[in-house]
Amino acid sequence: MDRPPKQLHLAAHFPGVNNTTVWSDPRAGSHIEFSSFAHFARTAERARFDFLFLAEGLRLREQNGLIYDLDVVGRPDTFTVLASLAAVTEHLGLAGTINSTFNEPYEVARQFATLDHLSGGRAAWNVVTSWDAFTGENFRRGGFLPQEQRYERARSFLHTAWELFDSWRGDEIVADRRSGVFLGDARAGTFAHRDAHFDIAGRFSVPRGPQGRPVIFQAGDSDAGREFAASSADAIFSQHGTLDAGRAFYADVKGRLARYGRTPEELLVLPAATFALGDTDEEARELAHEIRLRQVSGQTAIRFLEQLWNRDLSGYDPDGPLPEIDPEPGENQVARGRASVRMYRDPLATAKQWRERAAAKNLSIRELIIEVTGRQTFIGSPATVARTMDEFVQADASDGFILVPHLTPGGLDEFADTVVPLLQERGVFRTEYTGPTLRDHLGLAVPRPGGTALRIAS
Amino acid sequence: MPDTSPSMHLAVALDAAGWHPAAWREPTARPAELFTAGYWADLVAEAERGRLDLVTIEDSLGLQSTHPTQPPDTRTDQVRGRLDAVLIAARVAPLTSHIGLVPSVVVTHTEPFHIAKAIATLDYVSGGRAGVQVRVSARPDEAAHFGRRESPDLRNAAAVGELFDEAADYVEVVRRLWDSWEDDAEIRDVATGRFVDRDRVHHIDFTGRWFSVKGPSITPRPPQGQPLVAALAHSGPPHRLIGRSADLGFVTPADPARARAVVAEIRAEQAAAGRAGQSVHILADLVVFLDATGARARARQARLDELAGGPWTSDAAVFAGTPTELADLLQEWQEAGLSGFRLRPATLPYDLEQVTRSLVPELSRRGAFRREYAAGTLRGLLGLPRPANRYATA
Numbered sequence: 001m002d003r004p005p006k007q008l009h010l011a012a013h014f015p016g017v018n019n020t021t022v023w024s025d026p027r028a029g030s031h032i033e034f035s036s037f038a039h040f041a042r043t044a045e046r047a048r049f050d051f052l053f054l055a056e057g058l059r060l061r062e063q064n065g066l067i068y069d070l071d072v073v074g075r076p077d078t079f080t081v082l083a084s085l086a087a088v089t090e091h092l093g094l095a096g097t098i099n100s101t102f103n104e105p106y107e108v109a110r111q112f113a114t115l116d117h118l119s120g121g122r123a124a125w126n127v128v129t130s131w132d133a134f135t136g137e138n139f140r141r142g143g144f145l146p147q148e149q150r151y152e153r154a155r156s157f158l159h160t161a162w163e164l165f166d167s168w169r170g171d172e173i174v175a176d177r178r179s180g181v182f183l184g185d186a187r188a189g190t191f192a193h194r195d196a197h198f199d200i201a202g203r204f205s206v207p208r209g210p211q212g213r214p215v216i217f218q219a220g221d222s223d224a225g226r227e228f229a230a231s232s233a234d235a236i237f238s239q240h241g242t243l244d245a246g247r248a249f250y251a252d253v254k255g256r257l258a259r260y261g262r263t264p265e266e267l268l269v270l271p272a273a274t275f276a277l278g279d280t281d282e283e284a285r286e287l288a289h290e291i292r293l294r295q296v297s298g299q300t301a302i303r304f305l306e307q308l309w310n311r312d313l314s315g316y317d318p319d320g321p322l323p324e325i326d327p328e329p330g331e332n333q334v335a336r337g338r339a340s341v342r343m344y345r346d347p348l349a350t351a352k353q354w355r356e357r358a359a360a361k362n363l364s365i366r367e368l369i370i371e372v373t374g375r376q377t378f379i380g381s382p383a384t385v386a387r388t389m390d391e392f393v394q395a396d397a398s399d400g401f402i403l404v405p406h407l408t409p410g411g412l413d414e415f416a417d418t419v420v421p422l423l424q425e426r427g428v429f430r431t432e433y434t435g436p437t438l439r440d441h442l443g444l445a446v447p448r449p450g451g452t453a454l455r456i457a458s
Numbered sequence: 459m460p461d462t463s464p465s466m467h468l469a470v471a472l473d474a475a476g477w478h479p480a481a482w483r484e485p486t487a488r489p490a491e492l493f494t495a496g497y498w499a500d501l502v503a504e505a506e507r508g509r510l511d512l513v514t515i516e517d518s519l520g521l522q523s524t525h526p527t528q529p530p531d532t533r534t535d536q537v538r539g540r541l542d543a544v545l546i547a548a549r550v551a552p553l554t555s556h557i558g559l560v561p562s563v564v565v566t567h568t569e570p571f572h573i574a575k576a577i578a579t580l581d582y583v584s585g586g587r588a589g590v591q592v593r594v595s596a597r598p599d600e601a602a603h604f605g606r607r608e609s610p611d612l613r614n615a616a617a618v619g620e621l622f623d624e625a626a627d628y629v630e631v632v633r634r635l636w637d638s639w640e641d642d643a644e645i646r647d648v649a650t651g652r653f654v655d656r657d658r659v660h661h662i663d664f665t666g667r668w669f670s671v672k673g674p675s676i677t678p679r680p681p682q683g684q685p686l687v688a689a690l691a692h693s694g695p696p697h698r699l700i701g702r703s704a705d706l707g708f709v710t711p712a713d714p715a716r717a718r719a720v721v722a723e724i725r726a727e728q729a730a731a732g733r734a735g736q737s738v739h740i741l742a743d744l745v746v747f748l749d750a751t752g753a754r755a756r757a758r759q760a761r762l763d764e765l766a767g768g769p770w771t772s773d774a775a776v777f778a779g780t781p782t783e784l785a786d787l788l789q790e791w792q793e794a795g796l797s798g799f800r801l802r803p804a805t806l807p808y809d810l811e812q813v814t815r816s817l818v819p820e821l822s823r824r825g826a827f828r829r830e831y832a833a834g835t836l837r838g839l840l841g842l843p844r845p846a847n848r849y850a851t852a
Contacts (some may be wrong), residue, residue, distance in 0.1 A: 024648045032678055034552065034583040058571070060659070060674055067656040067674075074639070074654070074678045077572070080579035083548035086495065106519065106603040107568060114542040118495045118549045137672035138571045141606075173539065175482065175489035180765065182482060182489065186532040189521060189539070200605040203521040203530050207493055207539045297651050 008393050008429050009268060009400030009442065010420075011095070012044040015408050016055045019071045019373070020274065022294045022406045029409050031072050034084060036409035041085045043409075044092055047416035048430050050441040051093025051124060052085065053217075053402055054078050058102055059135045061337040063303055064312055068338075070300050072408075079111050086119035093438030095124035095217060100157035101150065102130065102139045105198060108157075109164040109206070116209030121437030124215035126237070129154045134336045151224045156197040158232055162213060166449040167191040170208035211439050212446045230256035234444050235268040237402060241376035246271060246397030268442060273376040273389075273401040277414050281380040288379045291406050292370045301366040304373065307335040308347055308354075318366040322358050327351050375404070386422035393428070466788065466826050467798030467840060469560075469741060470505050470813060471708075472498075473516035474537040476805035477745050477772065479524070480765035482537050486808045493541060495549050501807060502550045505557055508814025509828055511839045512558030514591050514688070514708075514800065517543035519564045520600040526773075527612070529599035536766075544576050544590075551584035558836035560589035560688055560706075565628040566621065567595060567604045573628075574635035574675055581680035586835035589686030589706065592629060592699075594621045622695040627666045629687055629703040634662035636684050637847045638674030660849040682837050683844045690743070692773055694723075700738065701727025705842065707740045708800050710774040717742055717794035737842050739797035743774035747804045748812030752779040759804070774802060781816035789826060797840075 014037065015021040022028060030036045041052050056078050061068040078096035085094055094115065098108055108125075116123040129150035172188040174181045192201035218225065218233035229236040230253055240249040246269075254264040276291055278284030296304070298318030306313045310328040327347040328334075358368045378385045392398060405411025423429035439446055475482035475489050482489035491497040498515075505513045521530040522538055530538070543561035551559055559580060563573050573590065581588035595601070596618070601609040610617035640658035647655075662673035688706035691697045700707035701724050709724070711717035721740055728738055749755035755778040763769050777784055788799055803809035821827035833839050 023646055023653055024651075032582060034585075038552070057676060059672075060676060067654070067659050069652045069654045069656045072653055073659070074644070074676060076582060076677050077575040077579035079542075079545055080548045080576050080583060083545040084552050084583040087499075087549055087552040102569070103572070104567070104604050104606075110519075111542050111545060114545045117493045117541055118545055120495070137670070139569050139671070140669050141569075168539075173490065173493070175492075177483045177485075177487070177489070180483065180535045182536060183534040183538045186534050198605060200603055202599050202603045205518070205521045205540055206542070299651050 005390075005426070005428050006393050006399070008389065008423060009270060010047070010049045010429065011051045011053055011093070011270065011400070011402045012040065012049055012412050013053045013055065013272060013402050013404045014040050015072070015404060015406070015411070016075055017057060017061070017072050019295045019300055020404050020406055021072045021408055022291060023072055023408075024294060025407060027410060028407055031408050032074060032076060034081070037081055037085055038088045039409040040412060041089050041092055043412045043416050045089045047412070047420045048433060049092060050400070051095045051122075051438055053095045053126070054081065054097060056097040056099065056128070057337060058099060058130070059138055059337045061335070063306065063335050068303070070297070070303060079115060082115055082123075083118055086115070086122065091122070091433040091436065091441075093122045093124055093215070093441060094119055095126055095215070097126040097128050099128050099130050100154045102135065102141065105157050105160040105164065106200060106204070109161040109204065112161070112214045113165060113206035113209045116211050116214055117206070121210030121439070123209070123211065124217055124438055126217040126219060127154055127158055127233070128219060132336070151220075151228050153197050155228060155232065156195050158216065160193045160198050160200070163191050163193055164204045165208065165213040167204040168206075168208040169449045170212070173207055208449065211437050212449065215438050215442060215444065226253050226256060229253060229267060230262070231260045233267060234442065235270050238269055238271045238398070239375070240271055240397075241374075243392060243395060243397050246376075246392065247395060250396050250398060265443065268399040270400050270402050271376050271398050272404055273378060274404050274406065275378040275385060275415060275419075277380070277382055277385060277418060279381060281384050284380045284384075288377065292374070295406065296366060296370045296373065298366055301369040304369045305365055307332070307338060308350060310334050310347065316365065319364045322355055322365060322368065376401070382418035382422055386419050386426065389419075390423065390426055390428050466792060466821065467511045467739060467741060468813075468818070468821075468827060469512045469514060469558075469798070469800040470510055470810060471514045471516065471743070471800050471802040472501055472505075472806065473802070474522075474540065474806075476809065477802045478759075478762045478766070478770055478804040479536045480762040480770075481805040483765055484762070484805045484808060487805060488807070489537065492537065493539070498546050499550050499553050501810060502554055502557065502559070504807060504810055504814055506554050508818045509831055510557060510814070510818070511798070512560050512589065512686075512836060514560045515543040515546050515562060516540075517562040517564070518593070518600070519567055519595060519603055520597055527597060529597060544580065547588070548580055548583055551580065551587070554587075555585070556587070556831040556834075556839075558587045558589055558686065558839060559584055560591050560686065562591045562593050564595045564600070565592045565625045567600060567606075570628045570631035570669060571635065571671060571675070574632040575677040577632070577685050578636060578675065578677040578680040581682055581685045586681035586837070588680065588682065589688055589836055591688040591690065591708075592625055592704075593690070594625050596621060619695050622699045624668045625689075625699055626703045627664075627668055630666075631662070631664050631669055631671050633684060633687070634664055634848070635671070635673055635675040636679060637849050638662050639679040640847050640850050641679055641683070644678060658850075679847065682835050683847065686836055686840070686842075691724075697723050698727045700724050700740075701733070702731040705738060706840070707738060708743050709740055710743050711794075712775050714791050714794040717791055717796055721795040737840075739840055740795070741798050741800045742791060742796050743800045743802060745772045745774050745776040745802045745804055746784060746809055746813070747776075747778040748781050748784060748809050748817065750780065752783060755779050762804070772802070776804075781812055781820055784817055785820045785824065785826075788821070789824070
């Protein structure tokens with residue numbers, strides 16, 4: 001007998017500070033006013049999405065020593081926006097990116113535990129690491145971590161936060177007026193943690209939230225990142241756009257779970273994906289091309305190239321060929337605070353690849369950048385997109401998608417109105433929420449305090 | 459133009475089931491709901507029905523204790539556990555439309571960069587109603603939760619002074635970050651392809667003894683420009699912090715004479731800091747038990763004291779009586795130079811409802827308090843201008 005079709009998980013990423021957002025579109029609204037977040041969240045909830053996702057950056061990006069000014073700049077505080085969104089939604093999961101380098105576990109744990117209480121069990125934490133001194137200049141702890149220590153600190157940070165979440169079992173608040181017992185356990189919240197990164201002890205002040213612990217997301221793609229996800233995360237945000245790359249990644253990370261005593265269902269693979277919809281596939285292709293041209297202007301293409309080349313290329317024509325000169329080796333001095341810069345571990349090799357690609361297809365700088373910066377993209381009529389997404393998931397290239405619309409805040413509306421009903425017709429996406437918490441949406445069990453061993457790789 | 463501003467500003471301080479340690483045992487208390495959004499939403503909605511200027515929400519980075527400055531005890535007959543105050547304020551912001559929201563934050567163990575963007579964002583989600591009450595922490599248990607520093611010895615006056623000096627630097631960093639974007643920095647200039655005018659976004663380059671923060675903020679300048687900064691003070695060093703750094707001071711005089719002295723002390727600190735020309739509101743804190751008769755209010759206080767195991771006193775003066783008597787007292791005290799009062803309901807929601815449903819109508823009848831909200835922002839309610847941006851050159 002065939003297995004029943006896998007159910008898709010769908011989430012929405014509020015477009016942040018990168019060139020996915022087409023801010024020049026007349027329909028583009030504020031990226032900072034609460035009404036934009038509320039609109040976006042309500043659409044995601046109307047479409048029965050699993051969660052809304054916010055990225056974070058702790059310093060404005062700079063290029064050539066100047067604040068980057070071509071894309072959306074500025075964003076709100078993650079916890080504050082998510083807590084406010086809890087007031088205007090009922091079911092939608094609320095996922096925030098919080099850095100484990102420039103925060104302290106006690107504070108972050110009480111913020112996530114609070115968010116879980118105030119949202120009725122809908123909090124999720126995308127644990128990210130950072131090691132650059134550039135970002136550190138905004139913090140009193142200052143400094144930064146050697147790159148090889150970042151996952152070690154992240155693991156220690158998460159481990160410590162779990163101990164704090166687990167320091168309350170969840171049944172301590174008795175609040176019995178007659179007997180005068182408020183707290184059923186005089187030592188509730190007691191914890192002590194000592195390792196190379198944290199030496200802290202005391203009483204955690206937030207009782208256990210509805211989900212026990214927030215859902216944990218992880219986004220790194222390195223071997224250490226995959227291992228961290230396999231040991232500790234509930235979902236991994238992947239970057240693998242094609243079916244084959246997606247399947248390989250999926251098999252790899254799911255294959256790592258057994259060594260931590262976990263089953264494949266305990267870690268969801270969710271790539272980020274953009275989309276362009278039209279009445280016909282042809283119309284959608286035209287729209288997609290138009291969107292890419294607006295996302296990557298000539299100036300944006302040159303700035304993007306500078307990030308890899310690590311030198312000023314402002315004299316080059318974006319509609320001309322790639323520079324003859326090679327990238328400047330060493331630490332990137334041109335672009336700072338930009339995650340994509342870190343992707344180029346070997347700039348010379350990447351530049352060589354790009355040259356070959358441009359030569360083979362006769363691409364200008366701008367055309368090349370449009371190609372190399374594209375993400376997993378679903379383009380077509382709603383029927384085509386629904387079918388393609390479903391095929392991708394049924395082929396075990398992912399468990400669903402985190403959609404990144406190109407418009408704020410209305411970019412999800414059309415998808416919700418046209419594609420979601422088709423996925424529901426196919427029987428691969430929920431028509432109603434089946435439970436109140438994000439763990440319910442994702443099919444994840446509530447962890448028992450102290451009942452599950454922490455699966456931290458050493 | 460007629461002066462529509464009220465002559466008295468009124469705030470309420472929200473904490474758990476109320477300020478009396480046995481408050482949670484009152485028949486009208488909702489102790490099992492202290493960790494739910496609905497509880498806080500109802501309290502703030504009630505305060506807004508009373509047209510109050512603002513609510514504050516207490517917080518700390520450790521578990522409550524019988525004595526607020528001491529590490530947690532092992533008592534089980536009082537409320538223990540609390541939610542993050544900034545998130546509570548954010549959670550209720552979309553459900554209210556006029557009242558100011560002023561959560562507490564501990565500045566001793568947190569990052570000014572994080573708090574600056576959190577309060578700026580609270581200002582966005584509330585449409586210009588955000589403030590923050592800054593607190594220092596000298597509790598050794600709270601220091602141990604962070605493991606980064608020793609807590610100061612409170613018997614050492616210099617160490618206490620330093621704690622407040624650090625708080626003043628913290629506020630300075632936060633204020634600079636709020637100004638680090640000029641109001642019109644976002645230009646969305648399609649012709650040149652620029653989203654932001656980088657000349658109107660500024661590094662703050664703060665370097666001091668405790669912080670060096672580069673900036674700019676990741677969050678654009680909030681609707682009020684500068685959300686309100688408040689602090690509670692009982693003595694010299696925090697009075698100085700209010701004079702140097704705050705828009706709003708909560709003070710705890712025992713009587714009008716002492717109130718007059720405290721106001722004078724803060725005004726002197728304000729002048730010494732070169733802020734004599736700025737409006738700094740001073741509100742006196744009072745714990746209140748309110749009932750239809752004074753005898754009932756005092757009987758309730760006695761009953762709660764008995765449940766708590768003895769007479770309870772507070773850092774602020776405690777009032778037990780009728781709303782009319784309280785209105786008399788507030789008007790008398792205000793002549794000491796106070797802008798108004800922050801009432802700490804001894805029990806929630808009961809004493810809050812006495813404030814909003816009896817005290818406020820009485821004060822309004824006397825022309826001493828607003829009948830309608832007449833401003834959209836917290837600064838507006840307090841009659842404070844929207845400040846110019848220190849980095850704007852035009």
